[in-house]
Amino acid sequence: IEVLLRFFFYLFTSxxxxxxxxxxxxxxxxxxxxxKVSASDVQSHINDLERINEQLLEIDQDLAAEIKAVQEKYxxxxxxxxxxxxxxxxxxxxxWADIFESHPSFGEILSEFDLEVLQYMTDLKVTExxxxxxxxxxxxxxxxxxxxxxxxxxxxxTDGAYDCQGSTIKWKSLRNEGEEAKKGDxxxxxxxxEEISFLSMFKDPMESLxxxxxxxxxxxxxxSGIFVRMM
Amino acid sequence: IEVLLRFFFYLFTSxxxxxxxxxxxxxxxxxxxxxKVSASDVQSHINDLERINEQLLEIDQDLAAEIKAVQEKYxxxxxxxxxxxxxxxxxxxxxWADIFESHPSFGEILSEFDLEVLQYMTDLKVTExxxxxxxxxxxxxxxxxxxxxxxxxxxxxTDGAYDCQGSTIKWKSLRNEGEEAKKGDxxxxxxxxEEISFLSMFKDPMESLxxxxxxxxxxxxxxSGIFVRMM
Numbered sequence: 438i439e440v441l442l443r444f445f446f447y448l449f450t451s452x453x454x455x456x457x458x459x460x461x462x463x464x465x466x467x468x469x470x471x472x473k474v475s476a477s478d479v480q481s482h483i484n485d486l487e488r489i490n491e492q493l494l495e496i497d498q499d500l501a502a503e504i505k506a507v508q509e510k511y512x513x514x515x516x517x518x519x520x521x522x523x524x525x526x527x528x529x530x531x532x533w534a535d536i537f538e539s540h541p542s543f544g545e546i547l548s549e550f551d552l553e554v555l556q557y558m559t560d561l562k563v564t565e566x567x568x569x570x571x572x573x574x575x576x577x578x579x580x581x582x583x584x585x586x587x588x589x590x591x592x593x594x595t596d597g598a599y600d601c602q603g604s605t606i607k608w609k610s611l612r613n614e615g616e617e618a619k620k621g622d623x624x625x626x627x628x629x630x631e632e633i634s635f636l637s638m639f640k641d642p643m644e645s646l647x648x649x650x651x652x653x654x655x656x657x658x659x660x661s662g663i664f665v666r667m668m
Numbered sequence: 669i670e671v672l673l674r675f676f677f678y679l680f681t682s683x684x685x686x687x688x689x690x691x692x693x694x695x696x697x698x699x700x701x702x703x704k705v706s707a708s709d710v711q712s713h714i715n716d717l718e719r720i721n722e723q724l725l726e727i728d729q730d731l732a733a734e735i736k737a738v739q740e741k742y743x744x745x746x747x748x749x750x751x752x753x754x755x756x757x758x759x760x761x762x763x764w765a766d767i768f769e770s771h772p773s774f775g776e777i778l779s780e781f782d783l784e785v786l787q788y789m790t791d792l793k794v795t796e797x798x799x800x801x802x803x804x805x806x807x808x809x810x811x812x813x814x815x816x817x818x819x820x821x822x823x824x825x826t827d828g829a830y831d832c833q834g835s836t837i838k839w840k841s842l843r844n845e846g847e848e849a850k851k852g853d854x855x856x857x858x859x860x861x862e863e864i865s866f867l868s869m870f871k872d873p874m875e876s877l878x879x880x881x882x883x884x885x886x887x888x889x890x891x892s893g894i895f896v897r898m899m
Contacts, residue, residue, distance in 0.1 A: 478759060479759065482757075483756075483760060483899075485756040486753060486892055486895060487892075489749050489752050489756065489892055490895075490896050493892060493893070496742055500738065500739070504735055504739075507731065507735055511730070514727050515724060522717060522720045525713040525717045525720065528710065529710055529713050665721045
């Protein structure tokens with residue numbers, strides 16, 4: 438019977454050893470196996486995410502197109518009203534001078550010279566072309582400062598890069614480019630324009646894209662509102 | 669005949685005088701008359717302008733309503749995709765930590781403490797209510813820093829003024845408000861939160877409205893795009 442007991446004891450201890458060993462080994466095995474599974478799991482979730490992102494991008498493109506269409510529809514509604522507004526504005530003395538002066542950005546940069554020049558401004562036209570292209574044109578009555586009846590900038594956009602072409606202003610009150618100072622001629626040269634006038638934006642329109650966009654977005658579209666609030 | 673000649677001479681000179689006098693007077697009279705007419709003229713143009721401005725405002729209101737409707741239509745399309753994305757994201761380790769860290773604004777303000785806390789973030793929910801109200805909720809797994817399974821801010825808007833209500837975080841790693849420091853307790857107090865964590869936005873959500881709007885506009889809507897570009 439002692440042999441039988443000894444046999445059971447061995448059986449029992451070896452079983453116990455097996456159980457303890459396997460339970461000890463498990464925590465080392467399991468995470469390795471688990472992290473293997475989750476690595477490919479993570480990759481499949483990343484793939485899902487990429488697919489979802491493409492679907493979201495498509496939706497965003499449709500959204501942008503639809504919003505653009507809505508804006509164009511309303512721009513078409515506003516255009517005849519802007520034309521009526523501009524006709525009324527051209528009969529209100531200093532209308533555009535007041536609008537520019539009251540704009541927070543322009544109000545800060547306009548010089549005495551600008552305010553004097555803007556007294557002669559009669560009209561503003563902003564026309565939009567394809568691909569975010571636009572033209573800003575300011576009209577002036579006969580004035581002692583320049584010959585032009587209107588000065589304009591054409592802005593075009595190709596692949597996110599803007600290009601600008603401005604009119605050449607034919608100055609009376611400034612020495613034009615290349616014009617030599619005669620004796621007693623105290624006029625400033627057009628090279629000093631940057632210091633004295635925001636109209637330098639027509640000389641270096643690329644430098645002044647921000648101002649041109651402000652004229653397009655704030656001044657032109659908001660002029661009647663600005664005027665009414667000023668009264 | 670001399671009398672006749674003298675008579676014609678007087679006639680002629682008085683006529684000449686009359687012509688010269690009237691032509692001299694005209695420039696003095698004319699502008700006065702003209703400026704009288706133009707004063708009431710200007711007023712009628714100003715009235716026109718006010719009417720046109722009201723019409724433009726109405727069009728702008730319709731435009732805003734239509735754009736909002738378009739955006740809501742597309743938000744509804746995006747919502748199920750966001751939910752799929754969030755399910756995938758919750759299975760990608762550090763997804764939200766990486767997104768927050770790579771955002772230009774959050775990347776700058778996140779502290780070491782924040783990056784450690786964000787490791788436990790599993791999900792982000794942004795839900796929009798009426799009148800620009802929204803709720804931002806961040807979900808966390810069991811972590812050594814706080815008890816909450818989620819922390820959230822409710823933002824409501826009335827007449828352009830925002831109001832925020834944030835969850836109270838029950839800290840483990842910080843001394844909570846009113847909790848006294850026991851001997852040997854080296855935890856920072858929740859009052860120091862502002863210095864160490866962007867999670868202070870849940871304590872003073874009004875101060876952090878800008879961050880909350882960034883989470884709503886940039887992080888939540890752009891997460892999959894940010895993640896894909898990071899890879």
